Amino acid sequence: MEAKTAVLLGATGLIGNHLLQLLLQDDHYSTVRALVRRPLPVIHPKLEVQITNFDDHDSFHRALGKGDAIFCCTGTTMEKVKGDKALYRRIDFDIPVHAAQWGIDNGFSQYLVVSAIGADAKSSNFYLHLKGSMEAAIHALPYVSLHIFRPSLLLGNREEKRKGEKLAQSIMPALSFMLPGSLKKYRAIDAADVAKAMLAAAKSGKAGINVHEYSQMKMV
Numbered sequence: 001m002e003a004k005t006a007v008l009l010g011a012t013g014l015i016g017n018h019l020l021q022l023l024l025q026d027d028h029y030s031t032v033r034a035l036v037r038r039p040l041p042v043i044h045p046k047l048e049v050q051i052t053n054f055d056d057h058d059s060f061h062r063a064l065g066k067g068d069a070i071f072c073c074t075g076t077t078m079e080k081v082k083g084d085k086a087l088y089r090r091i092d093f094d095i096p097v098h099a100a101q102w103g104i105d106n107g108f109s110q111y112l113v114v115s116a117i118g119a120d121a122k123s124s125n126f127y128l129h130l131k132g133s134m135e136a137a138i139h140a141l142p143y144v145s146l147h148i149f150r151p152s153l154l155l156g157n158r159e160e161k162r163k164g165e166k167l168a169q170s171i172m173p174a175l176s177f178m179l180p181g182s183l184k185k186y187r188a189i190d191a192a193d194v195a196k197a198m199l200a201a202a203k204s205g206k207a208g209i210n211v212h213e214y215s216q217m218k219m220v
Contacts, residue, residue, distance in 0.1 A: 003030035006202070007064055007108075009099055010073030011036055014156050015114055018195035019071060028203050035063050054095050061102045069110035069202045070103045072096045078127075085126065093134045100138045109144040112198050117152045117185055117213060139209060147201040149194055149212045156191035185213040196220045 006023050010016035011034040023032045024044045033048040034040060040049050050063040064070070074095045081087040100111050113134075118125075121132035135148055197217040201210065 004028060004069070005031040005033060005065075005067030007033045007035065007067050007070045007099075007103075008073070009035050009071070009095065010075065010114075011040060012038075013073050013075065014154055014191040015151075015194050015198075016071075016073035018156075018192045019073060019198055022195055022199045023071075026199060026203075028199075029069075031067070033065055033067065035060075054098075055090070057098065060098060061105070064099065064102055064106050064108075066106055067108055069112065070099055070108050071198055071202070072099055072111070072113040073198075075114065088126075089130060092130050093137075096134055097137045100141050100143075104141055104143070110147075110202055111138065111141070111143045111145070112147040112149070112202055113138065114149050114151070114194065114198075117150045119150060145202075145205065145207050145210075147198070147206075147210045147212060149198060149217065150185070151189050151191075151194050151217065152186045152214065153188040154191045154194070155188050184215055187214050189214055189217060193217055193220070 006029045008016060008020055008023065011020045020032070020034060020042065023029055024046055030046060031048060032044075032046050033050060035050045035052040037052065037054070039051065052063045053059050072095070074091060076088060076091045078088060081091070096113050100113070103111055115135055116128065116131045118128045119131035119135055120128050121136045123129045123132060138146065138148075194217055197212055197220045200220045201212065
């Protein structure tokens with residue numbers, strides 16, 4: 001089997017942490033390059049850690065290197081950026097879009113990115129508008145295979161605590177059965193399931209633009 005290289009952004013996040021472990025365990029990839037702001041407490045013969053200043057475009061571009069698939073799991077919250085919408089945009093729009101643009105330059109054929117349910121560039125909601133604008137910018141790029149993942153509330157244990165999230169995580173699984181049919185896409189989902197769906201989509205080799213919501217992610 002031809003050796004393949006995966007690049008991962010957001011390896012320290014809720015989805016990214018699960019995905020990093022899956023990528024390291026899977027023989028489909030011989031190299032896993034993680035772009036991170038700080039060192040990772042993980043050692044593995046397949047793992048290349050690139051400490052990256054994402055605000056330095058030349059450095060970011062070089063850190064991506066050459067490879068086959070880029071997995072982007074970056075994201076933040078308004079609380080974490082202390083209400084700074086410009087900083088929020090740099091993390092949730094600039095990083096995934098720049099990675100996608102420079103990935104084309106560097107010869108990548110697949111791009112897989114975490115967005116959000118309800119993402120819409122025309123939305124008046126800041127978060128949904130941001131995610132929708134990010135999706136639209138990436139749609140325009142000539143990837144052989146583009147996969148967009150739109151989870152609702154994520155279940156799992158984060159390193160950082162988010163206000164209200166723990167309560168929501170305890171309530172939403174019980175309420176999910178009340179969201180049938182077209183509302184099913186709003187059901188809470190385990191971050192580990194999103195990570196599994198991302199790896200499965202990459203290995204499928206399916207071409208074109210593919211959007212994955214709750215039902216598609218739970219099928220894996």
